[in-house]
Amino acid sequence: MTRKTVRIAMNGVTGRMGHHQHLVRSILAIRRQGGLDLGDGTVLWPEPVLVGRRAHALDALARQYDLEHRSTDLDTVLADPAVEIYFDAQVTSAREEALRKAIAAGKHVYTEKPTATGLAGALELARLAQEKGIRHGVVQDxxxxxxxxxxxxxxxxxxxxxxxxxxxxxxxxxxxxxxxxxxxxxxxxxxxxxxxxxxxxxxxxxxxxxxxxxxxxxxxxxxxxxxxxxxxxxxxxxxxxxxxxxxxxxxxxxxxxxxxxxxxxxxxxxxxxxxxxxxxxxxxxxxxxxxxxxxxxxxxxxxxxxxxxxxxxxxxxxxxxxxxxxxxxNGFKAQWELFLRHVYADAPYHWDLLAGARGVxxxxxxxxxxxxxxxxxxxxxxx
Structure with a gap:
C-alpha cells in the first residue's frame, strides 16, 4: 500500500457545522479508519490545514485534535503548492470571494451551500471552475x-x-x-x-x-x-x-x-x-x-x-x-469520500458547482x- 498525503485547506471549521460534521466526523474520521483506500494500492491520508479569522480558536482546535497546520492568512495557504483541495464552511457572505481565490489558485474546491449569494455569482463560480479544469463539489448531505x-x-x-x-x-x-x-x-x-x-x-x-x-x-x-x-x-x-x-x-x-x-x-x-x-x-x-x-x-x-x-x-x-x-x-463523511475518489481516482461525481447553482x-x-x-x-x- 502507498499512502498519499492530501493537504486540505479547511476554512470555517471553527463554526458548528465545519467543526463537528466536516472536520471531526468526516476528515478526522477518515484518518481514524486508516485513510481512504482507493482500491488500487493507494490510501489517501487527509491532512487538514485549519483556516479562519480567529487565531486563538484555530490554536484550540489544533491542540484538541493534535493537528499541525493552521493559518489566518487564506492567501498564503492558497499559494502553498502542497495544498491541493480548498474546503469552505464560512458564513455565506464570505464564501463566493474565497472560492474565486481558490479556483484562481488551481485548487480543487469542495464547499458548503449556498455557493454564492445570487445565481449570477454561483454560475460564474461554476464557469470559472470548468475553465480552470479543477474538480469541484458542493455539500448535499x-x-x-x-x-x-x-x-x-x-x-x-x-x-x-x-x-x-x-x-x-x-x-x-x-x-x-x-x-x-x-x-x-x-x-x-x-x-x-x-x-x-x-x-x-x-x-x-x-x-x-x-x-x-x-x-x-x-x-x-x-x-x-x-x-x-x-x-x-x-x-x-x-x-x-x-x-x-x-x-x-x-x-x-x-x-x-x-x-x-x-x-x-x-x-x-x-x-x-x-x-x-x-x-x-x-x-x-x-x-x-x-x-x-x-x-x-x-x-x-x-x-x-x-x-x-x-x-x-x-x-x-x-x-x-x-x-x-x-x-x-455519516452522510457528510460519505460524501467527502466520494469527492476524494472523484479527485484522485476519477470516480464519477455530479454534485458540482452547477448543481449548487440550482439551489441558489x-x-x-x-x-x-x-x-x-x-x-x-x-x-x-x-x-
Missing amino acids: KLFLPGLLKLKRLVDGGFFGRILSVRGEFGYWVFEGDWQPAQRPSWNYRAEDGGGIVVDMFPHWEYVLHELIGRVRSVQALATTHVPQRWDERGKPYAVTADDAAYGIFELEGGAIAQINSSWAVRVGRDELVEFQVDGTEGSAVAGLRGCRVQHRSATPKPVWNPDLPATEAFREQWQEVPDNTEFD QLAELGLRSSAEGRRIDVPEIAL
Whole structure:
C-alpha cells in the first residue's frame, strides 16, 4: 500500500457545522479508519490545514485534535503548492470571494451551500471552475441520510407507482437568545450577512426533490419573519432582518407537487426534525433523518370521516418500517469520500458547482415569489 498525503485547506471549521460534521466526523474520521483506500494500492491520508479569522480558536482546535497546520492568512495557504483541495464552511457572505481565490489558485474546491449569494455569482463560480479544469463539489448531505437513502431505494424500485405529491416538514424552535442561548449563530437572522431560512433551506429542497422525484419546474413561496427580535452571542438584542420561516409549493417535472414548510419558529410535533411524506398511486412513505415507514396500496386501510366519534384506528401503527439492510455511515463523511475518489481516482461525481447553482437559483426565485406574491417558473440552467 502507498499512502498519499492530501493537504486540505479547511476554512470555517471553527463554526458548528465545519467543526463537528466536516472536520471531526468526516476528515478526522477518515484518518481514524486508516485513510481512504482507493482500491488500487493507494490510501489517501487527509491532512487538514485549519483556516479562519480567529487565531486563538484555530490554536484550540489544533491542540484538541493534535493537528499541525493552521493559518489566518487564506492567501498564503492558497499559494502553498502542497495544498491541493480548498474546503469552505464560512458564513455565506464570505464564501463566493474565497472560492474565486481558490479556483484562481488551481485548487480543487469542495464547499458548503449556498455557493454564492445570487445565481449570477454561483454560475460564474461554476464557469470559472470548468475553465480552470479543477474538480469541484458542493455539500448535499441530506441525500446521504439513512431515511432518504431508504426513500431513494423505494423510488428506484418502483414502489410508489406514479408519484403524486411530496409533503415536507422541517424545523424546530430556535431560542431567541434572551433567557436561553440560541442554537444557531446570530448571522443566520441577518439578511445582510447572508442569513435567512430560504437561502439556507431551499437549496437543500432543490437537490432532494431533483435527485429523488424530479426537477423543480415552478415555485410559489411565502417567506416571513415570525420572531422580529433576537439576542446575539454577546447577549445584545438585535432586529431580525431575514426570514425565519418559509412555506413553499414546488411543481416538479413529471407532474408531482411538493409542499415543504421550513421554520425556526416551530415546536416539533414529529418523530424527527425533518420528515417527507411521498404519496403515489401504489404506495406511500414517510421518511425522516434515519427512519422510513411505508404503506402499500394493498395494505391501505379505509378510514371514514366521522367527527362525532373518537378515532378507532391507530394510524401510525398501520405503517411498516423499512429495514436498514446495510450500514449507513455519516452522510457528510460519505460524501467527502466520494469527492476524494472523484479527485484522485476519477470516480464519477455530479454534485458540482452547477448543481449548487440550482439551489441558489431556487432560493433566489423563492424570495422573489414571496415578494411578488405569485408562482414563478424555474428555468433550467447550464454553462
